[in-house]
Structures are given as structure tokens and as C-alpha cells.
Amino acid sequence: MNYSLSQSSNQLLFTLVAELKSGNLKRCESLGLTPEEMGMLTSLSTDDLLYLSESRVSVLNLRVHHENLGLMLAQARREQKRLERIDRALILGASIEMMQKFFGLDTSEVSGRRRLGGIQTRKGRSSAADAALEPALWAQWRESGMDNPDSVESLDVMMLMAETHGVNLTTVWTLVRGWCAQDRRETSV
Template sequence: MSYSLSQAANTLLFNLVMELKSGNIRRCEALGLEPEEMRMLRELSSDDLLYLSESKVSVLDVRIHHENLSLMLTQARREQKRLERIDRALALGASIEMMQTYFGLEASEVSARRRLEGIQTRKGRSSAPEEDKESALWQQWREAGMVSPESAEGLDVMMLMAEEQNVSLTTVWTRVKMWCRTNAAGAEEVA
């Protein structure tokens, strides 16, 4: 074990001693210390602690839990993609309501992220797209084969539509929801 890793492990041991001296034994038990070892550690003098913290010999074994590491890395990548999606949606003009629906963000979080990114928003409802743009949006939505805007894939399609047609994401979302409601109502009438 390298010297710096040994020192890090011994620093953890020092922290465990402080926990013991404060009467908190749960963390020590979780790491596998025996009751007798805990008593011995609790009785260490400050000189003993100094010696342990500077020792090149480690009393702890540090190992990597490969399955947990893999899960954590996967989760980190997933979270990074989520944050990229959030930033992209905000840059494309997603409303607070939309950010709450897709990402569970509170209004204050949305506002803070907008300020950090320097995104200006206009007050009021989003305007309806021009007729030719609405037609192009409808065509794109149909060609994507999406049934509902409520999935992550639906959001991705709508973001692409907003980028390609140069309209706000909220406008696209509003139109898509309207089309989906109209289609659902039409399907109920046929049945």
C-alpha cells in the first residue's frame, strides 16, 4: 500500500477513534471492529494517536467494491445526461411547468439554472407558431411515430423539433399535447 493511501486509511482510523470517544460506536461496528478493539482505541493517548496517524503501516485494508463502482459510474453518466437534457431544454425555451413535468424541478431551481446560464425569458404565454411552422412541426411529430409527449424519447423528439423549426420548446410541447388530445378524442369517438 502506498504511503498516501496508508495515511488516508489511518486518518479514517483517527476519525473512528474520535467517534468512539464521543460515544458513537455504530460506525466502528459497521466497519467490523470488535468490542475489545474499540475499548483499546478509546483509551489511546494523544501521543498514541499522533503515532498512528503518521505511521506508514496501515491497519486498515482498502479494497474497491467493483460492482458498486460500476453502478456508481453508470449512475453518474445517467445523471450527466439528465443535466445535459435539462440545460438543452432550458436553452430551447422550456417553461417552468415543462421542467416540473419532465425533470421534477421546482420553479426556484429552474429560475436559478436560467440565471446561471444567462437565459432570458419573456413573460406570458408562448405564442402560437406560424401556420407553415406548425405544419412542419406536425409532420415531424408524425414521422417520429410518437404517440405521447410524456416519455424521455418524446421530449428528445420535441427538442429536435424546436431546434430545427426555431421555435420555443414550450410552444412545441403545447402543440404536441393539443394534437395528442385531439387524436385521443377522435379515437374515442370512433370506438
């Protein structure tokens, strides 16, 4: 083990001593410390801890838990995609209602993200789509094969529609929900 890694792992002893002094024995036990070792650690002086932390000899073994690392990296990628999707939706004009529905964000979170992104919004309801654009929007929605306007996959399609046609995302969502509701009424009759 190289010197800096040995030093870093030995500095974990400071954390273990703090855990012991706080009465968190379970953490130390889970790392494999015996009651005798825990007793010795709690009796160390500051000079003893300093010596151990700077020693080239490692008293701890570090091991990568590959399965957990893989899971954490996958989760980090999913979260990054989610944040990118949130920012894209806000830039395209997603309403607070949409952000609540698709991402569970509340008003203050949406406002904060808009402020951080420098996104200006108009007050009131979003404008209606140009009647000339509605057939093109409908054709693109129908071509996607989606039938649930509230799924994340549908959100991706609606964002593409908003980008392609230069229409506010909330306006697209309103149209799509109307079309889907109409389809449900027609199929139930």
C-alpha cells in the same frame, strides 16, 4: 501498499475515534472492530493518533467494491445526462410547467438554473408557432412514432424539433399535446 495510501487509510482512524466518541458503535462494528479494539481506540492520546496516522504500516485494508462502484458510475452518468437535458430544455425555452412535468423542478430551481445559465425569458405565455411551420413540425412529430407528449423520449424529440425549426420548446410541447389530445378524441369516437 504505498506510503500515501497507507497514511490515508490510517487517517481514517481519526474518523473512527470521532464515531466512537459520538457513540456510533455500529459504524465501527460494521468495519470489523472488536469491543477491545474500540476500547483501545477511545483511550488513544492525540500523540498516539498522530503517530498512527503518519505510520508507513497500514492498520486498515482498503478494498474496492466493484459492483457498487459500477452502479455509482452508471448513476453518475445518468444524472449527468439528466442535467444536460435540463439545461438544453431551458435554453430552448422550456416553461416552468414543462420543467415541473419532466424533471420535477419547482419554480425556484428553474429560476436558479436559468440565472446560472444566463438564460433570459420573456414574461407571459410563449408565442404561437408560425402557421407555415406547423405542417413541418407535425410531420416530424408523426415520423418519430411517439404518442405520449409527456415521456422523456418525447421530450428529446420535441427538443430536436425546436432546434431544427428555431421554435420555442414550450410552443412545440403545446402543439404536440394538442395533436395528441385530438388523436385520442378521434380514436375514441
